[in-house]
Each structure stands twice: as C-alpha cells, then as structure tokens.
C-alpha cells in the first residue's frame with residue numbers, strides 16, 4: 001500500500017476526501033460540500049469582483065490579492081483607460097459605469113462572484129456635492145446587492161463622513177448623520193446592503209483618511225495625502241493645511257489586512273458595520289508637520305489655518321470624526337498602527 005493511501009485510510013471519511021488532488025477533484029469536493037477541508041491550493045478559486053479597481057485602493061488591493069494566488073480576480077474601471085493594459089495580466093478588466101444599473105446587473109449575472117468589494121465611487125466630497133443624484137447612483141448601486149448569489153458576500157467601502165463631526169469619538173452604535181452628499185450616499189448603500197438578505201454575510205467599513213505609498217500603476221489619484229504633503233513641503237513655497245479637522249488616519253497595509261480577512265470569509269462570519277481608523281486623530285496640519293519632520297523639510301512651509309465655512313456648492317466638512325475601531329480590531333485580529341508607524345513604512 002502506498003504512503004498516500006495509508007495516510008488517507010487512517011483518517012475519517014471526510015478528511016480522506018481532502019487528500020484528493022487536482023482541479024477535477026477539487027471541483028468534485030466543492031460540489032459535494034467537502035471543499036472546506038481542502039488545503040487552499042486544492043480548493044476551487046473564489047471569484048472576487050472589485051468595483052473601482054482602477055483607483056488608488058483598488059490597485060493596491062488587486063496587487064495584494066493576486067499574490068495569494070487563490071482568487072479569480074475581476075476589476076472594474078470607468079474612465080481610467082490605462083487600466084486594462086496595466087492590469088490585464090492580473091485580473092479580468094471590465095469597463096463599467098456604476099450608475100448604469102442594467103450593466104451592473106448584467107455583469108453580476110455573468111460573473112456570479114462569491115465576493116464583491118465595492119470601492120467604486122465619486123470619492124471627492126466636493127465633486128459629490130455638485131450632483132447628488134449622480135453621486136447616489138454611483139456610490140449606492142443597489143443592483144450590486146440585488147445581483148448577489150444566495151451564498152455571496154459584499155464588502156462595502158464606506159466612510160467616516162457618515163458621522164456629523166460634532167460628537168467624536170464615534171463608535172458604530174452612535175447615530176450616523178452625514179453633513180454632505182458624499183457621506184449620505186455612502187450611508188444609503190450601507191443601509192441598503194445590511195437590510196437586504198445579503199446583509200447577514202456582508203460588511204460595511206467606515207474608513208478614515210487612507211495613508212499609504214503611491215498607487216502601483218497609472219491612476220487618477222497617484223498617491224495619498226502623504227505624497228501630497230511631501231511634494232508641497234519640498235517645493236520651497238508655503239502651503240495651507242487645515243488645523244481644525246481631525247481624522248483617524250489609517251494605514252494602507254492595515255486596510256489591506258482587513259480586506260483580506262473580509263474577502264477570505266470574515267465578512268460572512270462577522271457581518272455588520274465597522275469603523276476602520278487608526279488610534280489617533282491628527283489634523284492635516286499635524287500630518288504635514290509629521291511628514292516635514294520625517295522627511296527633513298522645513299516646517300516654515302506649513303501655514304496652519306482653520307478650514308473656512310463652505311461656499312455655495314461646496315461640501316460641508318465634519319470637523320472631528322475621530323472613531324473608535326476596536327470592534328474591527330477584534331474581529332479582524334489586528335491593531336491599527338499610528339501615524340508615527342505609518343511614515344517610515346511609506347517613505348522607506
């Protein structure tokens with residue numbers, strides 16, 4: 001008797017099925033419900049659809065999920081025409097306008113994804129404010145929810161701007177009262193998702209200001225606020241940074257950790273809404289000072305000023321939306337790192 005069969009026969013029946021190798025065996029195991037006991041390289045790949053994959057976070061997420069080698073990746077883009085050239089070897093690229101509900105339904109029906117990560121958005125509050133109807137259609141595309149298969153999960157990237165900024169620090173049980181169109185559109189999607197049948201296996205992540213390295217490839221947003229600061233401070237001219245708004249800035253690597261957890265089964269196992277921010281809430285002027293210190297720039301170029309009230313058509317900005325994210329830390333098994341730990345990782 002071969003060593004292979006001796007091991008197989010010494011195990012209970014369900015485990016013996018797990019030693020089958022190869023795609024056909026893995027597919028058969030999936031069909032008869034034994035896929036969970038297969039090693040990751042034997043399991044059929046989960047199909048993951050990322051909306052807004054052509055954006056800053058989307059590109060980083062694609063790159064890191066691709067390294068795992070256990071997902072069939074699909075990414076959507078809208079206006080970033082370089083996306084299919086840059087990422088066609090990593091994922092299947094789909095041009096999709098999220099405000100076209102019929103196109104969203106068609107894509108969902110053809111892919112039948114196991115997990116959807118919804119990142120696509122009008123992500124600038126000022127742009128969002130100018131056209132509430134379009135913003136709502138793009139940021140809260142309910143056809144994504146309606147198109148989910150009965151077993152599928154959705155991971156929604158929401159925002160700290162669902163909070164009003166007057167009662168920080170916020171926990172997930174505090175009332176969400178957005179002060180701008182962007183926050184309202186994100187909250188609408190959270191509610192549509194969590195009140196739907198898919199809500200019991202899906203999550204909404206209320207993310208704070210995201211700080212990380214530049215985008216891996218061509219993207220409209222080429223970097224985070226850290227690269228903006230570095231560029232402004234190295235220019236030799238003075239720049240204004242708001243000193244009266246506080247955000248629980250969060251590291252890209254920590255967000256990727258959470259998204260891997262969510263895609264890998266965390267969303268289905270621990271559904272609901274989560275704050276996703278770091279342990280401290282600096283102002284933009286504080287961040288600029290930290291970048292100056294870390295990069296050896298003069299702080300003389302930092303003109304710290306309060307954000308003026310919005311002019312007509314501009315988005316209101318919640319002043320202090322510091323969040324307590326311990327619920328997500330417990331669920332996803334991490335400690336969000338502070339700004340001092342983010343800077344060396346980003347500028348190394």
Ligand SMILES: NC(=O)c1ccc[n+]([C@@H]2O[C@H](COP(=O)([O-])OP(=O)(O)OC[C@H]3O[C@@H](n4cnc5c(N)ncnc54)[C@H](OP(=O)(O)O)[C@@H]3O)[C@@H](O)[C@H]2O)c1
Nearest residue numbers: 052054055056057077078079080097098119120121123210
């Ligand atoms: N970055 C932050 O600090 C931050 C903080 C809190 C929450 N968030 C949320 O996190 C998510 C990712 O943020 P990000 O910084 O990666 O955003 P981003 O770089 O602005 O990317 C936005 C993505 O949405 C796509 N998109 C825009 N309009 C679209 C439309 N009409 N139809 C389909 N897709 C459209 C863009 O595609 P094209 O480029 O191809 O047009 C792009 O892929 C967003 O939902 C954002 O609201 C971000």
